[in-house]
Amino acid sequence: MSDERSASCDTAAQAGRFAAGADPVKREQILDGAKRVFMSVGFDAASMNDITREAGVSKSTIYVYFANKDELFAAIMERExxxxxxxxxxxxxxxxxxxxxxxxxxxxxxxxxxxxxxxxxxxxxxxxxxxxxxxxxxxxxxxxxxxxxxxxxxxxxxxxxxxxxxxxxxxxxxxxxxxxxxxxxxxxxxxxxxxxxxxxxxxxxxxxxxxxxxxxxxxxxxxxxxx
Amino acid sequence: MSDERSASCDTAAQAGRFAAGADPVKREQILDGAKRVFMSVGFDAASMNDITREAGVSKSTIYVYFANKDELFAAIMERExxxxxxxxxxxxxxxxxxxxxxxxxxxxxxxxxxxxxxxxxxxxxxxxxxxxxxxxxxxxxxxxxxxxxxxxxxxxxxxxxxxxxxxxxxxxxxxxxxxxxxxxxxxxxxxxxxxxxxxxxxxxxxxxxxxxxxxxxxxxxxxxxxx
DNA sequence: GTGCAATCGAACCACTCGGTTCGAAAAGGT
DNA sequence: ACCTTTTCGAACCGAGTGGTTCGATTGCAC
Structure with a gap:
């Protein structure tokens, strides 16, 4: 099951088609944009509206990839x-x-x-x-x-x-x-x-x-x- | 005029009566309470409502002593x-x-x-x-x-x-x-x-x-x- | 071209934010 | 006790918050 899913992801990587919230390019795009806002003004002063604009994605898309602001922040800090x-x-x-x-x-x-x-x-x-x-x-x-x-x-x-x-x-x-x-x-x-x-x-x-x-x-x- | 005002303040210090926003005891009370909140959660996450409660004064009184949140924060950091x-x-x-x-x-x-x-x-x-x-x-x-x-x-x-x-x-x-x-x-x-x-x-x-x-x-x- | 699904974005929600207003209460002086 | 002034605190304001909803648009596979 998980092997099948993994293979499916590898294949799809060439094809550009992912399940919702699973596109690594879109995910990085969100992380990059959010990082710029968080690093600029800190966690509290970074609003999800600002992050939406900076990342160039829809706010609802961000919430498909990350459960909430905290989880987004944690992902960025872990990447750093x-x-x-x-x-x-x-x-x-x-x-x-x-x-x-x-x-x-x-x-x-x-x-x-x-x-x-x-x-x-x-x-x-x-x-x-x-x-x-x-x-x-x-x-x-x-x-x-x-x-x-x-x-x-x-x-x-x-x-x-x-x-x-x-x-x-x-x-x-x-x-x-x-x-x-x-x-x-x-x-x-x-x-x-x-x-x-x-x-x-x-x-x-x-x-x-x-x-x-x-x-x-x-x-x-x-x-x-x-x- | 300013000498007269200064003397008036010194005299009043013994009497407990100040012009609005000029009571040093009340000012310190605000600063102490606000400091505890700022130091605990940082500038952005410190709300003026929290500070009002912590300082034990009315929010309108805080605004008699300090023009805004920024000025209050600056006064605390300078004191520190x-x-x-x-x-x-x-x-x-x-x-x-x-x-x-x-x-x-x-x-x-x-x-x-x-x-x-x-x-x-x-x-x-x-x-x-x-x-x-x-x-x-x-x-x-x-x-x-x-x-x-x-x-x-x-x-x-x-x-x-x-x-x-x-x-x-x-x-x-x-x-x-x-x-x-x-x-x-x-x-x-x-x-x-x-x-x-x-x-x-x-x-x-x-x-x-x-x-x-x-x-x-x-x-x-x-x-x-x-x- | 068609079908399916990811993404979009406008609108929405309840709530909080910093700051303002003002009558009532409290405090201090005489 | 009376007067004046400081402080109080409830209510208010417009703006913004994190998060949700959902029909429309877009993109990809076939």
């Missing part, structure tokens, strides 16, 4: 979270050198969290965090853990290789993340910085972060001939 | 900002020892930014930052500058005393602030941490921050007899 998480997965793939890894992670992460889309998604989620604890918990919990886990694994590897000496890996990972991104993220979130920081500014701050981090955790090379 | 700024003014007064100063600043600041009241004020302001850029700009700009300036002055003093070697004071100040508070603040803001961190947890993280900071910027004592 997945995109954000996805883009951070491979920041440290295949890297073995400690400074190259730290630099690449720091810059990549800073670019990600200061991007306009990320900031507005965060801001929108923060605004309703106390009223929608489950949704916000899911959004921030997963994202936070994933980002730090990647760095923690990398630090563990470096400790095993003898390039770093770290007693508390989770604390060190937190410290490095905050050194690289903390101020940037806050300035963007608060609206003090109207545009994302430049890449060169990010690189400058990440370089300083690395320098401090290595001063605290780096293992000095004891053999001068290896320099 | 001033309280926040005030409480951070003297964190480093009279301290000369570098590690004592760093510890005291780190712990004091972390306790302040993770307090429930601070977090909800920030969250509420962030939610409307893109719609009320002037208000949010004022709120965050002043607060951010003041907090960091205090630390920068302290670092400058320590550099002059020879206990720290810092090329870039503003960057170092940012780094230390983020090391001490960055993760705590975000976890609270995102609603992941449901309660503020314990003082012992803050002290643990601040101690780690100091250790890292001194590893990077501290001037080692070259005279053993001074230990």
């Amino acid at each position: 979270r997945m995109q954000l998480t996805q883009s951070l997965q491979d920041l440290l793939s295949g890297i073995e050198d400690v400074e190259e890894g730290l630099f690449r992670y720091g810059v990549g992460f800073a670019l990600q969290v200061t991007a306009v889309g990320t900031v507005s998604a965060m801001r929108t989620m923060i605004a309703v965090a106390s009223r929608m604890p489950q949704l916000s918990g899911q959004f921030f919990q997963q994202e936070t853990l994933n980002v730090r886990t990647v760095l923690e694994h990398f630090l563990e590897q470096q400790v095993a290789r003898g390039t770093l000496r770290v007693d508390d890996i989770p604390l060190a990972a937190r410290q490095y993340i905050e050194l690289c991104t903390g101020t940037f993220f806050k300035l963007c979130l608060f609206g003090v910085a109207r545009t994302p920081p430049s890449t060169s500014e990010i690189e400058r701050v990440v370089t300083g972060a690395m320098k401090l981090f290595m001063a605290g955790y780096g293992v000095k090379k004891s053999d001068p001939s290896m320099q | 900002r001033m309280q926040l700024t005030q409480s951070l003014q003297d964190l480093l007064s009279g301290i000369e020892d570098v590690e004592e100063g760093l510890f005291r600043y780190g712990v004091g600041f972390a306790l302040q930014v993770t307090a429930v009241g601070t977090v909800s004020a920030m969250r509420t302001m962030i939610a409307v930052a893109s719609r009320m850029p002037q208000l949010s700009g004022q709120f965050f700009q002043q607060e951010t500058l003041n907090v960091r300036t205090v630390l920068e002055h302290f670092l400058e003093q320590q550099v002059a005393r020879g206990t720290l070697r810092v090329d870039d004071i503003p960057l170092a100040a940012r780094q230390y602030i983020e090391l001490c508070t960055g993760t705590f603040f975000k976890l609270c803001l995102f609603g992941v941490a449901r309660t503020p961190p314990s003082t012992s947890e803050i002290e643990r993280v601040v101690t780690g921050a100091m250790k890292l900071f001194m590893a990077g910027y501290g001037v080692k004592k070259s005279d053993p007899s001074m230990q």
Whole structure:
């Protein structure tokens, strides 16, 4: 039954014909339009009439695809979270050198969290965090853990290789993340910085972060001939 | 004329009789009630009917004191900002020892930014930052500058005393602030941490921050007899 | 061309919103 | 007790809210 339905959907994808509420193109169209309104004015000030206009579909169609405003919002935030998480997965793939890894992670992460889309998604989620604890918990919990886990694994590897000496890996990972991104993220979130920081500014701050981090955790090379 | 009015107000303060909309007790009552609603559900979801009930005054009285919802909100956020700024003014007064100063600043600041009241004020302001850029700009700009300036002055003093070697004071100040508070603040803001961190947890993280900071910027004592 | 179904969009619903009006009640001064 | 003024609170206003209904239009398959 479900296999039959799945096959039917795959076939229909070529044909452009779906059951009501099942057209992925129409669904994305709604999500895209709604996202623009939610990210612009937040959940409460986003009206379904505004979303109808922005998405370019009928309001009754929106209600065929989503049960209510809350469900539409949740779908958008989940989509945002997945995109954000996805883009951070491979920041440290295949890297073995400690400074190259730290630099690449720091810059990549800073670019990600200061991007306009990320900031507005965060801001929108923060605004309703106390009223929608489950949704916000899911959004921030997963994202936070994933980002730090990647760095923690990398630090563990470096400790095993003898390039770093770290007693508390989770604390060190937190410290490095905050050194690289903390101020940037806050300035963007608060609206003090109207545009994302430049890449060169990010690189400058990440370089300083690395320098401090290595001063605290780096293992000095004891053999001068290896320099 | 204005002197006469001012004297009249001072006298009346003892007597309990004010011109309409000029009673400071009634004004605070409105602000307190409105604050509770705004901080709980945000600007948009806070209705003037809710605020009327919470403040325990008539809606028409609220409109005698404040022109509209926006003005009421702005007055509350300004009051919050001033309280926040005030409480951070003297964190480093009279301290000369570098590690004592760093510890005291780190712990004091972390306790302040993770307090429930601070977090909800920030969250509420962030939610409307893109719609009320002037208000949010004022709120965050002043607060951010003041907090960091205090630390920068302290670092400058320590550099002059020879206990720290810092090329870039503003960057170092940012780094230390983020090391001490960055993760705590975000976890609270995102609603992941449901309660503020314990003082012992803050002290643990601040101690780690100091250790890292001194590893990077501290001037080692070259005279053993001074230990 | 025909038939079927998804989508459209105008109209509708009960309710809430921010803000206004104004007579009654309350408070304070003399 | 009387007078004045502040505050109260019920009723009101036009606009907007999320969500529903349903005949007309459109799009796709055959």
